[in-house]
Amino acid sequence: MDNIDQLLQLSDQQIGQFLLSQDHLYKKISEQQRSPMIQQAIECGKTAASNISSIDLWEYCRQEKIEIEFFQETLKAENFRFVLAEFQLPNRIRINQSLLKAAAPFFAEQNLLNGQQVAEILLAHELYHYLENQQQLFTVQQQLNYQTGPFKRSARLHSLGEIAAMTFAQELLGLAFSPVLLNVFLLYPVAPEQAQRMAKQLLLID
Numbered sequence: 387m388d389n390i391d392q393l394l395q396l397s398d399q400q401i402g403q404f405l406l407s408q409d410h411l412y413k414k415i416s417e418q419q420r421s422p423m424i425q426q427a428i429e430c431g432k433t434a435a436s437n438i439s440s441i442d443l444w445e446y447c448r449q450e451k452i453e454i455e456f457f458q459e460t461l462k463a464e465n466f467r468f469v470l471a472e473f474q475l476p477n478r479i480r481i482n483q484s485l486l487k488a489a490a491p492f493f494a495e496q497n498l499l500n501g502q503q504v505a506e507i508l509l510a511h512e513l514y515h516y517l518e519n520q521q522q523l524f525t526v527q528q529q530l531n532y533q534t535g536p537f538k539r540s541a542r543l544h545s546l547g548e549i550a551a552m553t554f555a556q557e558l559l560g561l562a563f564s565p566v567l568l569n570v571f572l573l574y575p576v577a578p579e580q581a582q583r584m585a586k587q588l589l590l591i592d
Contacts, residue, residue, distance in 0.1 A: 514555065
């Protein structure tokens with residue numbers, strides 16, 4: 387993979403713009419709203435991280451009675467919907483052990499992270515989703531008001547939760563790059579074409 391250095395240099399706003407652009411309601415968001423929304427999600431993630439006193443996330447999850455499940459799946463390049471990790475209400479976090487194992491040689495070769503660190507980043511990301519629901523943070527509220535014909539509607543932008551969760555994990559673990567890059571790095575060993583497409587999309591963000 388020849389564009390890793392460029393990916394590692396992406397700013398928080400660039401990452402946020404990429405994630406926001408993936409939201410199915412993106413076209414309903416005015417250009418004037420986008421940057422402030424991204425910044426508010428970033429600040430929400432940072433604040434949530436500052437409120438975590440424990441440095442051992444696994445122990446923190448145990449104390450919070452959060453169930454952690456490592457699952458396995460058959461990895462095929464044509465499967466474009468790999469789940470890296472997910473949070474399930476009310477208190478379960480699932481982490482894809484198969485992707486961690488498949489990507490371990492790539493991380494070792496690139497001297498990026500080890501398997502334990504990758505798992506911890508995924509755990510931190512999903513922990514934010516637990517906290518946003520428990521504490522009813524900004525990212526689970528209805529942040530967008532828009533009109534469809536004569537009807538006024540309000541909606542939650544799920545992409546803002548992803549921006550905040552990425553920031554939360556980065557801040558909590560002191561990472562030099564956004565955890566969103568794991569979407570590229572973990573997929574590259576099993577679905578390189580898909581990973582490269584995602585990398586190009588990230589690098590095209592202004």
